[in-house]
Amino acid sequence: MSDPLPLSRMLCFALYSASHAVQAGYKPLLDAMGLTYPQFLVLTLLWEQDDQPMLRLSAALQLDSNTLTPMLKRMEGAGLLTRRRDAEDERQVRLKLTPTGAALRDRAGDIPACLQAQSGRSLPELERLTVEITALRDRLRAAQT
Amino acid sequence: MSDPLPLSRMLCFALYSASHAVQAGYKPLLDAMGLTYPQFLVLTLLWEQDDQPMLRLSAALQLDSNTLTPMLKRMEGAGLLTRRRDAEDERQVRLKLTPTGAALRDRAGDIPACLQAQSGRSLPELERLTVEITALRDRLRAAQT
DNA sequence: TGCGATTGCATCGCGCACGATTTAATCTGG
DNA sequence: CCAGATTAAATCGTGCGCGATGCAATCGCA
Numbered sequence: 001m002s003d004p005l006p007l008s009r010m011l012c013f014a015l016y017s018a019s020h021a022v023q024a025g026y027k028p029l030l031d032a033m034g035l036t037y038p039q040f041l042v043l044t045l046l047w048e049q050d051d052q053p054m055l056r057l058s059a060a061l062q063l064d065s066n067t068l069t070p071m072l073k074r075m076e077g078a079g080l081l082t083r084r085r086d087a088e089d090e091r092q093v094r095l096k097l098t099p100t101g102a103a104l105r106d107r108a109g110d111i112p113a114c115l116q117a118q119s120g121r122s123l124p125e126l127e128r129l130t131v132e133i134t135a136l137r138d139r140l141r142a143a144q145t
Numbered sequence: 146m147s148d149p150l151p152l153s154r155m156l157c158f159a160l161y162s163a164s165h166a167v168q169a170g171y172k173p174l175l176d177a178m179g180l181t182y183p184q185f186l187v188l189t190l191l192w193e194q195d196d197q198p199m200l201r202l203s204a205a206l207q208l209d210s211n212t213l214t215p216m217l218k219r220m221e222g223a224g225l226l227t228r229r230r231d232a233e234d235e236r237q238v239r240l241k242l243t244p245t246g247a248a249l250r251d252r253a254g255d256i257p258a259c260l261q262a263q264s265g266r267s268l269p270e271l272e273r274l275t276v277e278i279t280a281l282r283d284r285l286r287a288a289q290t
Numbered sequence: 291t292g293c294g295a296t297t298g299c300a301t302c303g304c305g306c307a308c309g310a311t312t313t314a315a316t317c318t319g320g
Numbered sequence: 321c322c323a324g325a326t327t328a329a330a331t332c333g334t335g336c337g338c339g340a341t342g343c344a345a346t347c348g349c350a
Contacts, residue, residue, distance in 0.1 A: 004250070005257050007189045007205065011275045012171065012260060015164040016186070017207060018282035020307080022157045025285050027308095038336065041161070044152045055298070060152065062162060065299045067337050074335080091298040091345050105149070112150050115157060118288035119281055129281070130156045132274060136264055137163035140170050143263035165337080172338095183306065200328070210329050212307050219305080236315045236328040 015133075025118055029111050033104055038063075039075055040108065046081065046097050047105045053086065054093045062141075080104070160278075170263055174256050178249055183208075184220055185253065191226065191242050192250045198231065199238045207286075225249070 007013050023037045030040055038061075045060055046052065058068055072095065076083050080101035086092040116126060152158050168182045175185055183206075190205055191197065203213055217240065221228050225246035231237040261271060 004254055006193055007186060009275060010257060011271050012167045013186060014275045014278040015160060015167055018278045019160040019164040021282045021285040022160055024289055041158060048151055069300055109149055112155055118285055120284050126156050129277060130154060130159045133159040133163045137166045139265050140166040140263055144169055214330055
């Protein structure tokens with residue numbers, strides 16, 4: 001058998017440290033808008049489609065209510081979105097962007113492009129890598145039943 | 146220009162969600178040893194080389210003392226390692242594995258292999274992906290000066 | 291129709307991450 | 321040799337992630 005894998009060659013650590021590096025790269029840009037990185041992800045989903053139930057965000061981000069509820073309350077407090085119970089099903093909470101939250105879209109549109117510039121890689125290369133990592137993630141999710 | 150990138154095609158989210166998925170896959174195995182994922186990373190470094198100064202772990206993991214100090218104290222409390230000031234330079238703290246911490250290496254050696262099995266990918270494929278992601282991470286770190 | 295099961299969210303506790311600040315040890319120039 | 325600068329940890333506060341639990345609304349089935 002081979003020697004145990006060093007940390008520097010572990011896929012798990014590559015993902016862990018790369019994810020942190022990306023968030024660090026985003027940080028100055030997000031700070032300028034008063035957003036955290038997970039909040040930016042939530043807004044990205046709402047920019048794609050406004051007025052979504054929390055359940056949908058939960059599925060897309062793979063985050064449960066114990067994470068989302070306090071986060072969405074902070075975003076509501078910051079005037080980015082509103083939280084209201086669905087009239088048809090009072091169990092659900094629907095999220096809607098405020099004009100403030102919707103307006104941030106213009107300022108945030110450049111952020112992924114900035115990351116691309118920092119990465120020193122071509123767009124097709126980054127797209128291929130994204131597809132590979134996403135496929136790996138879905139494979140792992142499926143294996144966790 | 147093209148439409149704004151949807152979350153599902155953002156590299157940042159691919160890394161973010163894949164990293165979480167990997168940690169979720171590790172969780173049952175680490176729980177059985179009473180470890181968290183970042184604690185497992187620390188032990189992995191100490192298994193590679195015992196008796197390291199905290200500064201070295203900090204550089205390898207890209208985590209500062211505000212994260213490492215409380216974490217290492219918990220690991221010390223769990224009997225996994227010892228923390229002692231370096232006699233040559235009292236500013237530094239040196240970490241040494243206890244027999245308990247060193248012994249976990251045997252039980253933890255299989256963990257990366259388990260991830261590989263779940264991923265449904267060949268070892269060379271995973272290695273290539275690791276190299277690519279690591280290179281991207283280092284590029285981003287360099288760009289953050 | 292009513293009652294147990296399920297669903298969607300909220301709450302609590304703990305352990306990271308990380309910015310900002312503090313403290314103590316060491317280094318450096320004069 | 322000494323005072324200021326630098327360095328390595330520690331401390332504090334905030335915001336995720338996530339397991340465990342609680343609760344109210346809805347569903348399903350006799």
